[in-house]
Amino acid sequence: MSDIPLGVLDLVPIPSGSTAADALRNSIDLARHAERLGYARYWFAEHHLNPGVAGTSPAVVLALTAAATDTIRLGSGAVQLGHRTALSTVEEFGLIDALHPGRFDLGLGRSGGRPPEERPSPPSTATPVVDGRAPNGLLIPSRFSFERLLGSPRIALQRRLLLLPEATSQDYAEQIDDVLALLAGTYRSPEGLEAHVVPGEGAEVDVWILGSSGGQSAEVAGARGLRFAANYHVSPATVLEAVDGYRARFKPSASLDAPYVSVSADVVVAEDDDRARELAAGYGPWVRSIRTAEGAIPFPTPREARAHVWSDEDRALVQDRIDTQFVGSPARVADLLEQLQEATGADELLVTTITHDHTDRVRSYELLAEEWRRRGHLAPSD
Numbered sequence: 001m002s003d004i005p006l007g008v009l010d011l012v013p014i015p016s017g018s019t020a021a022d023a024l025r026n027s028i029d030l031a032r033h034a035e036r037l038g039y040a041r042y043w044f045a046e047h048h049l050n051p052g053v054a055g056t057s058p059a060v061v062l063a064l065t066a067a068a069t070d071t072i073r074l075g076s077g078a079v080q081l082g083h084r085t086a087l088s089t090v091e092e093f094g095l096i097d098a099l100h101p102g103r104f105d106l107g108l109g110r111s112g113g114r115p116p117e118e119r120p121s122p123p124s125t126a127t128p129v130v131d132g133r134a135p136n137g138l139l140i141p142s143r144f145s146f147e148r149l150l151g152s153p154r155i156a157l158q159r160r161l162l163l164l165p166e167a168t169s170q171d172y173a174e175q176i177d178d179v180l181a182l183l184a185g186t187y188r189s190p191e192g193l194e195a196h197v198v199p200g201e202g203a204e205v206d207v208w209i210l211g212s213s214g215g216q217s218a219e220v221a222g223a224r225g226l227r228f229a230a231n232y233h234v235s236p237a238t239v240l241e242a243v244d245g246y247r248a249r250f251k252p253s254a255s256l257d258a259p260y261v262s263v264s265a266d267v268v269v270a271e272d273d274d275r276a277r278e279l280a281a282g283y284g285p286w287v288r289s290i291r292t293a294e295g296a297i298p299f300p301t302p303r304e305a306r307a308h309v310w311s312d313e314d315r316a317l318v319q320d321r322i323d324t325q326f327v328g329s330p331a332r333v334a335d336l337l338e339q340l341q342e343a344t345g346a347d348e349l350l351v352t353t354i355t356h357d358h359t360d361r362v363r364s365y366e367l368l369a370e371e372w373r374r375r376g377h378l379a380p381s382d
Contacts (some may be wrong), residue, residue, distance in 0.1 A: 004341055004377045005040035006369065008084070009077050009233075009264055009352040013045060016298040016356065020054040026358045031065045032361050035072035037369040038378050040348060042069075043077030049158050050296040052286065059092040065079040066100040075105025077229065077264075077350070078210040082111050082169045083162035086178035087197065092156060094200025102204040107229060109210045114209040121142035126214070127240045127343070134240060138343035141320035143237040144291075153291035173220050180207065180224065206255070208262075213238045214245025222246045225253025228307055232340060233266040233352055236324040243344050255345050263346040265337060267353050268373075277301040279355045279364070280327045281305035286354070287318040301356045330371035336364065337372075 010030065014023040031042045042065065044058040055061060058076035066074055079089055093106050129140045149155065163169070170178075185201045188194060208227040212218025212235035221228040222245070230242040243261050250259040266283070270276035282300035285308045289297040300308075315331035326336040337349055351368065355361045373380050 002376060003379070004346070004372075005348040006372055007041040007043060007262065007348060007350045008034050008039050008365065009027050009043050009045060009350045010055065011045045011053050011296075011352065011354070012061060013296075013354045014052045014054055014298045015358075016300050016304060017054075018298065023054040024064070026361075027061065028065050028068045029054075029358070030362060030365070031069050031072065031074075034365060035069050037366060038368065038373065039072065039365070041075055041105060041350075042074040042148050043075045043105065043350065046080050046109075047296070048162065049154070050290075052289070052296040052298040059096060062104065063096045066096060066103060072103075074100075074103055074107060075206075075208070076107040078107040078109030078208070080109055080111045080162075080195050081172065081175050083159075085170070086175050086182055087195070088202040090179055090182040090197050090203070094197055094203045097203040097205055098199040104203075104205045105208055106205045107208040107210050108176065108180075109340065126244045129240065134343040136339055136343050138339050139236070139324055141237050141323055142238060144235070144320050149291055151349065154293045154295065167373060176209070176220050176224065176226075183207070211242050211246070214241040218242050218245035221248050222249030222259070223251055225251050225256045227256065227260045227262070229350065230264040230344065230346075231262065231264050232324065232344075233264045233321075236320060239263060239323050243346070247345075261344065261346050262348045262350050263340060263344045264350040264352060265340055266321070267333055267351045268325070268327045268335070268355060268366070269330055269333045269353075269367045270360070271329065271367070273332060276327045276329065276333075276364075278302050279360050280325065282356055283325060283354070284308070284310075284318050286321055287321045288317055290312050299354050299356055330367045333368060334371045334375060338375075 010027050012023050012027045014020055033326060034042050044061045045055050046058050047053045047054055062074050083321055093104060095250040097104050127134055132140055134140055182197050182200060185196060206227060208229050209217050209221035210229045212231040228246040230239050232239040247259045268276050270278040270279055281302040285300055285305050286297060327335045341349060353361055353364045
């Protein structure tokens with residue numbers, strides 16, 4: 001393994017005791033550091049109705065961050081197409097590309113007003129998993145059932161608020177085709193009418209599909225020859241079926257002649273394992289708040305996290321995420337990231353780190369970049 005770029009996935013987390021404005025300033029500052037440290041790209045996620053997450057509109061945050069940085073590639077991880085149209089998405093990214101051409105990744109996801117994707121049985125090409133481990137030892141936990149979360153009244157309310165009354169989401173594959181056609185200037189309606197987006201048509205954006213299983217997202221990405229980002233940090237149990245499903249369906253396109261995969265991981269790095277575990281203490285209560293459909297809470301301090309009273313049900317709810325978070329010294333975390341890359345064949349890795357204090361978060365990315373570069377996976381810094 002030689003050059004394996006690292007990217008950043010940022011949810012714009014709000015630490016307890018802080019505000020959304022603080023979180024936005026922290027994220028823009030972190031993007032500047034990531035650029036200096038040699039990270040390949042910086043992506044913003046989209047989430048709604050979460051008291052502890054300020055990343056509600058990737059395009060808006062990308063515009064702010066582009067103005068504060070110079071060279072790092074920026075993107076969405078991902079725009080939730082379930083409550084949007086192809087036109088509005090291309091127009092937004094066309095606007096920011098017009099001022100900062102050639103710097104953006106348009107990462108697209110199914111969620112946001114659209115019913116959840118049914119997970120198929122793993123494809124026949126799936127990498128074998130024995131006793132919860134991939135062949136190289138990477139932990140692949142049992143599948144977590146999202147049934148309770150996706151069926152909660154709160155998620156139903158979110159869908160209702162995101163969609164206009166009586167509106168329905170467009171078929172996902174058709175929506176992706178419309179995005180690609182509008183970007184390329186080849187869109188034709190069923191009646192034969194042309195549509196040309198200004199700005200947007202011809203925008204220098206790379207289109208990515210994000211997915212957590214080997215279902216429709218992997219199929220759409222592969223069949224259209226698009227880049228694919230799989231989520232080990234969201235659904236570690238299905239990451240292998242996602243990348244295998246994508247590769248099995250891949251067909252070369254004008255923009256990509258071979259499959260290209262990024263895989264995400266939750267990471268906290270500190271000078272030693274004990275310090276890293278301390279910084280990561282808030283992760284469990286934070287994940288619990290998401291999976292109970294309460295909405296992500298402001299990220300707790302280590303002291304607040306230690307005060308949380310855990311039930312057996314709560315622990316079972318978050319165990320797969322805690323077990324697959326990479327926490328420790330630079331060497332330990334780099335070893336785990338190499339294992340993830342080897343197991344998935346990822347062309348690059350996307351790292352998401354949340355700590356209560358911004359300085360600890362920046363330091364985590366610094367330590368990781370230094371170790372990754374020492375191992376020859378990153379080019380020397382300027």
